[in-house]
Amino acid sequence: MTIDLNDKPLPPLVKTNSIEQVRYPCSIAAMHSVSAIPRVIPITHCGPGCADKQFVNLAMYNAWQGGGYGGGAVVPSTNASEREVVFGGADRLRELIGATQNILDADLFVVLTGCISDLVGDDVGSVVREFRDAETPVTFAETGGFKGNNFTGHELVARAIIDQYVGPYDGPKQAGLVNVWSLLPYHNPFWRGDLAEIKRILEGAGLTVNILFGQHSGGVAEWKTIPQAQFNLVLSPWLGLDVARHLERTYGQPFLHVPVLPIGAKACADLIRRVVAFAGLDPAPAEAFIAAEERIYYSYLEDFTTFYAEYWWGLPAKFAVLSDSTYNLALTKFLVNQLGLIPALQIITDNPPEEFRPAIEAEYRTIAEDVSTEVEFEEDSYIIHQKLLRTDFGHKPPIIFGTTWERDVAKGLKAPIVEVTFPTTYEVVLSRSHVGYRGALTLLEKIYTTIVSASA
Amino acid sequence: MGTKVIKQIAIYGKGGIGKSTTTSNITAALAEAGYKVMQFGCDPKSDSTNTLRGGDYIPSVLDLLRENARVDAHKAVFEGFAGSYCVEAGGPQPGVGCAGRGIISAFQLLKQQEIFEELDLDIVIFDVLGDVVCGGFAVPVREGIANHVFTISSSDFMAIYAANNLFKGIKTYSDKGGALLGGVIANSINTDFQRAIIDDFVEKTQTQVIEYVPRSLTVTQSELQGKTTIEAAPTSEQAQIYRQLARNIIAHTESKVPSPLDSQELRDWSSDWGRRLIEEETRPRRKARPRRAAALAS
Numbered sequence: 001m002t003i004d005l006n007d008k009p010l011p012p013l014v015k016t017n018s019i020e021q022v023r024y025p026c027s028i029a030a031m032h033s034v035s036a037i038p039r040v041i042p043i044t045h046c047g048p049g050c051a052d053k054q055f056v057n058l059a060m061y062n063a064w065q066g067g068g069y070g071g072g073a074v075v076p077s078t079n080a081s082e083r084e085v086v087f088g089g090a091d092r093l094r095e096l097i098g099a100t101q102n103i104l105d106a107d108l109f110v111v112l113t114g115c116i117s118d119l120v121g122d123d124v125g126s127v128v129r130e131f132r133d134a135e136t137p138v139t140f141a142e143t144g145g146f147k148g149n150n151f152t153g154h155e156l157v158a159r160a161i162i163d164q165y166v167g168p169y170d171g172p173k174q175a176g177l178v179n180v181w182s183l184l185p186y187h188n189p190f191w192r193g194d195l196a197e198i199k200r201i202l203e204g205a206g207l208t209v210n211i212l213f214g215q216h217s218g219g220v221a222e223w224k225t226i227p228q229a230q231f232n233l234v235l236s237p238w239l240g241l242d243v244a245r246h247l248e249r250t251y252g253q254p255f256l257h258v259p260v261l262p263i264g265a266k267a268c269a270d271l272i273r274r275v276v277a278f279a280g281l282d283p284a285p286a287e288a289f290i291a292a293e294e295r296i297y298y299s300y301l302e303d304f305t306t307f308y309a310e311y312w313w314g315l316p317a318k319f320a321v322l323s324d325s326t327y328n329l330a331l332t333k334f335l336v337n338q339l340g341l342i343p344a345l346q347i348i349t350d351n352p353p354e355e356f357r358p359a360i361e362a363e364y365r366t367i368a369e370d371v372s373t374e375v376e377f378e379e380d381s382y383i384i385h386q387k388l389l390r391t392d393f394g395h396k397p398p399i400i401f402g403t404t405w406e407r408d409v410a411k412g413l414k415a416p417i418v419e420v421t422f423p424t425t426y427e428v429v430l431s432r433s434h435v436g437y438r439g440a441l442t443l444l445e446k447i448y449t450t451i452v453s454a455s456a
Numbered sequence: 457m458g459t460k461v462i463k464q465i466a467i468y469g470k471g472g473i474g475k476s477t478t479t480s481n482i483t484a485a486l487a488e489a490g491y492k493v494m495q496f497g498c499d500p501k502s503d504s505t506n507t508l509r510g511g512d513y514i515p516s517v518l519d520l521l522r523e524n525a526r527v528d529a530h531k532a533v534f535e536g537f538a539g540s541y542c543v544e545a546g547g548p549q550p551g552v553g554c555a556g557r558g559i560i561s562a563f564q565l566l567k568q569q570e571i572f573e574e575l576d577l578d579i580v581i582f583d584v585l586g587d588v589v590c591g592g593f594a595v596p597v598r599e600g601i602a603n604h605v606f607t608i609s610s611s612d613f614m615a616i617y618a619a620n621n622l623f624k625g626i627k628t629y630s631d632k633g634g635a636l637l638g639g640v641i642a643n644s645i646n647t648d649f650q651r652a653i654i655d656d657f658v659e660k661t662q663t664q665v666i667e668y669v670p671r672s673l674t675v676t677q678s679e680l681q682g683k684t685t686i687e688a689a690p691t692s693e694q695a696q697i698y699r700q701l702a703r704n705i706i707a708h709t710e711s712k713v714p715s716p717l718d719s720q721e722l723r724d725w726s727s728d729w730g731r732r733l734i735e736e737e738t739r740p741r742r743k744a745r746p747r748r749a750a751a752l753a754s
Contacts, residue, residue: 086561087522088553120554 516546556592
């Protein structure tokens with residue numbers, strides 16, 4: 001059965017050149033990847049409004065995460081005007097970096113350029129090099145909006161810090177030290193709690209972890225040890241792979257790519273065992289950690305099963321996920337493998353580069369031993385919502401994992417909705433997590449609180 | 457003032473082809489004939505109007521904008537030979553910023569402050585940097601600025617390539633209310649063979665030669681004095697040719713959409729002329745008669 005909001009025929013599904021209700025901002029929004037590193041502050045060289053819009057977009061109307069120590073409203077900007085377009089903005093940038101050095105207390109500044117600077121060809125590198133002897137080091141990344149979205153910007157920023165600040169290294173490697181490249185800070189509203197849980201799990205497996213972003217990162221001191229790591233772990237379907245390849249070329253570091261961000265005991269144990277094998281660690285402490293975590297995890301799940309078995313008549317059987325690729329794959333895997341839900345619609349919204357798409361599609365075809373599903377790539381909310389309306393969810397509404405943009409459609413479908421990615425306006429998130437052992441339990445609480453409270 | 461329509465023309469051509477020299481002589485000839493004329497140099501080098509001002513450079517609009525965000529546009533207008541008005545758009549230092557946007561900013565400043573109307577101009581002549589490299593340099597071609605575009609070209613193939621590129625730009629804007637092509641000012645035409653090349657090109661691209669201007673030592677001598685030929689050698693044969701060119705331009709009313717050659721056509725066309733050129737070099741050279749294009753006899 002196709003559910004129709006108004007019992008009217010649905011309009012034809014035509015792809016247009018416009019995007020309704022955006023699901024990612026442009027690459028200068030990677031200023032959040034900078035401020036996600038403790039005591040590192042972005043400096044933006046762009047037109048007025050660029051930095052503010054990205055702050056309001058990603059850190060305000062997206063789980064109300066706030067600006068933190070050096071993000072949000074703290075971020076200095078050249079506010080480039082017509083004068084900087086015609087004559088170039090180098091002088092204005094020089095003035096701003098100098099003033100920032102005097103006013104803001106940071107361990108590192110990262111200049112991010114916007115469209116104006118990148119179009120008129122400001123030599124930002126030479127301006128930044130003038131500050132090589134300044135009290136606080138400065139690096140830069142060219143993140144003009146036409147370079148791509150904030151996922152692209154995130155990788156540009158990471159590479160800029162590695163190349164310009166971390167620098168060359170040919171010393172010894174530290175066995176068991178791993179650099180983790182996973183969620184996109186701020187874009188994913190749960191990144192802080194999620195990265196903390198990933199760090200906890202990997203440490204439980206016996207590794208020393210450079211988590212690099214968030215409250216549990218050691219800031220620039222931690223970034224300085226990136227070249228010493230035994231290997232890099234890319235924990236997402238594609239984000240971070242370019243950085244890992246760059247580190248492989250630069251420091252001769254191997255990398256392990258695990259596309260599935262682990263949610264729940266099954267995925268966590270899979271990850272731990274793969275990582276331990278890759279690192280050549282003694283599996284015994286890792287197995288002890290898994291056993292201890294599973295004892296607690298499954299005891300909670302046992303309590304949950306009473307509800308899950310008795311309330312079956314009021315629970316959705318099918319689900320739709322409309323989110324960035326990392327959460328999309330992770331949620332789909334968890335919902336199929338640990339809850340036995342049926343995948344009805346999976347749409348990835350972060351526009352992954354074409355080269356990564358076949359591998360991502362292959363993950364969905366083997367989502368469980370006996371379950372295969374298809375994934376689609378779409379950025380336009382109009383199309384996404386039309387696909388949602390055209391999907392056959394059976395006799396009960398599905399549960400939707402998506403964004404605030406799906407609220408109205410969900411209401412029409414009478415479907416419960418859990419906001420999991422940008423924009424998540426109807427959630428306030430601090431340290432909550434959806435991944436690992438602990439985050440999975442929080443996610444279960446969130447999903448089924450949403451469902452049972454619908455009849456309140 | 458009131459409903460008076462100001463004739464606005466743009467003159468394009470490859471760098472070094474004699475654009476500013478020719479434009480300044482047109483301006484001088486028109487000013488001398490009593491027209492209220494402004495020459496608007498659209499080149500970051502800011503040297504378009506030098507020979508109208510005794511070799512002096514003038515501060516450009518963008519020089520003023522660099523100093524102050526708010527600029528009185530009158531300060532960018534200078535008087536030149538015979539009461540002509542001189543303006544230079546100016547631009548950033550080479551290799552910095554966006555010169556194209558600079559031209560847009562400079563033009564908009566004069567337009568916003570209604571300088572053209574205030575000076576009660578009859579004609580504004582934009583002297584634009586050789587190649588239309590970006591949107592900024594296409595400003596005079598676009599809607600609401602120039603009414604007619606002329607291109608200066610010699611019989612040199614690179615100059616003709618530049619002219620053909622300009623024709624492509626004009627064609628792009630032609631259905632969007634942009635300026636159309638008035639014709640080609642054939643410069644440095646001293647032989648029948650050179651004239652034949654230009655004539656063939658304008659025929660193929662469905663336009664016309666507005667005037668043939670020979671290369672002349674008088675022009676060089678005048679420029680060395682910091683003057684136009686009209687001013688420095690008013691009775692010379694070359695000055696008469698510039699005056700005729702100016703009369704043709706002021707009389708010109710109907711511009712057209714050109715038919716630029718595509719890359720392959722241009723290659724074929726130039727290699728055909730290259731072959732003829734080799735044949736020509738084996739023959740004695742004859743001097744071209746100083747005559748106007750037959751098409752413009754009226």
